[in-house]
Amino acid sequence: MRADRLHRIEKTWIRSLVRRRALRSYGEMTQRISRRFFLGGVAASVGLGPALADAPLVSLRPQLRPRQKPVPGAQKLIADAGLPGMVAFAVADVKSGVGLESINAGAGLPPASVAKALTALYALDTLGADHRFETRVFAEGPVENGILQGDLVLAGGADPTLDTEGLARLAANLKAAGVREVRGAFKVYDGVLPRIHSIDPGQPDHLGYSPAISGIALNFNRVHFEWKRGTSGYSVTMDARTANYRPQVAMSRMTVVSRRMPVYTYEPAPGMDRWTVASGALGGGGARWLPVRKPALYAGDVFQTLARSQGIVLDKVQVVQTAPTGRVLARHASAPLRDIVRGMLKYSTNLTAEMVGMAASSGRIGTPASLAESAAEMCRWATDAYGMSSTLLVDHSGLGDASRMAPRDLVGALVQVRRAGILRPLLKPFAMPDASGRLVKAGPVAVAAKTGTLNFVSGLGGFVTASDGTELAFAIFTADMERRSRLKRSQRERPEGARAWNGQSRGLQRKLIERWAKVYAKGHKA
Structure with a gap:
């Protein structure tokens, strides 16, 4: 009282x-x-x-600790997202390997570019992290007094990162080797990989992310098209530009045609890629990268120009698939494979994925006949190495929507490779919302993952570290295959509704990750 x-x-x-x-x-x-x-x-x-004697002015009352806000369940997050199509995911604790939560985890959906994570593992395991691809220049005949009495061969070595800068160094090294004149033919060898017209033939011809493939590539097999409107019409250029070079390209030709649609047409022609573009779509000027459909001709065309700048005149390009047997006069080595796949995962370059994937298959079974054959070999390897028996891919990049991957398969592989310390250092950070809702890559929840996007298809797979250090492996695939199947080939660049759908999917992915980072952190209390 x-x-x-x-x-x-x-x-x-x-x-x-x-x-x-x-x-x-x-x-x-x-x-x-x-x-x-x-x-x-x-x-x-x-x-x-x-x-x-030391009592406060106001009497103390018990202070209630704020109750933790309930974390929505995965089913509620999916329902609230209202995303048409199927959602499939799995998440596991990295340390124990225990599966924590899943929905449709065994369902195979298109992984899109998430497939590149598997390709990176496949190439690193088969070829080795220190592997370097070499592009070489051969002399098939003796060099006497600076004159090559025979053929000169530019030989591709399946380097997906060769660019105009690298070719320029080869041309300079050819001169440094003492060659001033070539009396024989000029050949380009591309036989270390099969010739493939387009990574995904279902894509429109003009899309630069689905170029051709062969044993030699240049500038990711893209050519730079630029146009400017003048008083007498449009002027156009086709070049193989890089930071220090801008050689004109003769084998890829563009004609401006008076029409509104279609914007581009492509037609193969002897010794060249022939394009047309609608004048009604050009405006005052602009530029874009177009795919190359004849990579060996493209590389040969550019090398001719660069050799000429060194005073060496070469004959017309001949593309061959017989490996050269002469003496190596010059060589260009790529960066180590670990750096190549890191760039592939960061920029999601389809050509890199296909070339390193097929190079790995060549090391296992010999040169594959097609992308599908090479991808099938990678799937056999994945089943043996990680138990990924529900994964069936048609390529190494994920561009083909006929590929299927189960979230459970990928999570099982991610747990194993994380313990070996292989993949996570190569993955780029995935932005998560901070307290104010801004997307940031450095926050209390750290995510390193590979994204994947096709029209009405979205994937995300990788690792999340909660604020208390708990590390999880996860895979999330979403797809509205019915809507995607209705797209015509001409609609696949920017179909109506695809951007909004993919944005919804990304939002759901982030909410699921936020849930897991809270629920499965060691200090969390329900």
Whole structure:
């Protein structure tokens, strides 16, 4: 009772202070009324004495800790997203390997570019992280007094990163080797990989992310098309530009045609890629990269120009598939494979995925006849190495929508490779929302993952580290295959509704990751 009485006295006194408007500050108040005097008086009046000598001015009450906001379940997140099509995911604890949560985990859906994560593992395991691809220049005949009495061969070595800068160094090294003149033919060898017209023939001809493939590639098998409108019409250029070079390309030709649609047409012709573009779509000027359909001719065309700048004139390009047997005059080595696949995963370059994937298959079974055959060999390897028995791919890049991968398969592989420390250092950070909703790559929840996007198909697979250090492996695939199947070939560049659908899918992926980072963190309490 005495404590209750003390509490009432305290409240009455505090209210009286609030009413005293003349006290302008707490400092004035402490000058007029001695806290020690007040507390001593109150204590004496109730007989407590020194027991409250250090008591606060306001009595203490139990403070309720804020309750943790309930974390929505996965089914609710999926329902709230309202995403048409199928959602499939799996998540597991990396340390224990225990599966934590899944929906449709055994369902095979198109992985899109998430397939590149598997391709990276396949190439690294087969070829080795230090493997380098070599492009070489051969002399098939003797060099006498600076004159090659025979053929010169530019030999591709399946390097997906060869660019105009690399070819320029080869041309300079050819001159440094003492060659001033070539009396024989000029050949380009592309036989280390099969010739493939387009990674995915279902894509429109003009899309640069589905170029041709062969044993030699240049500038990711893309040519730079630029146009400018003048008083007498449009001027166009086709070149193989890089930072320091801009050689014109003769084997890829563009004609401006008076029409509105279609924007581009492509027609193969002897010794060249022949394009037309609609004048009604060009405006005042612009540029874009177009795919190359004859990679060996393209590389040969550009090398001719670069050799000419060194004073070496070469004959017309001949493309061959018979490996050269002469003496190597110059060579260009790529970066180590680990760096190549890191760039592939960061920029999601389809050509790199297909070339390193087929190069790996060549090391296992010999030169594959097609992308599908090479991808099938990779799937056999994945089944043996990681138990991915429900994964069936038609290529190494994920561009073909006939590929299927089960989230459970990928998560099982991710757990194993994370323990070996192989893949996560090569994956790029995946942005997550911070407290204000902004997407940031460095936050309390760290995600390293490979994204994948096709029209009405989205994938994400990788690793998430919660704020307490708990590490999870996950895979999320979403697809509206019915809507995708209705797309015509001409609609596949920017179909109506695809951007919004893929944005919804990305939002769902982030919410699922946020859920897992909270629910499966060791300190979380439901």
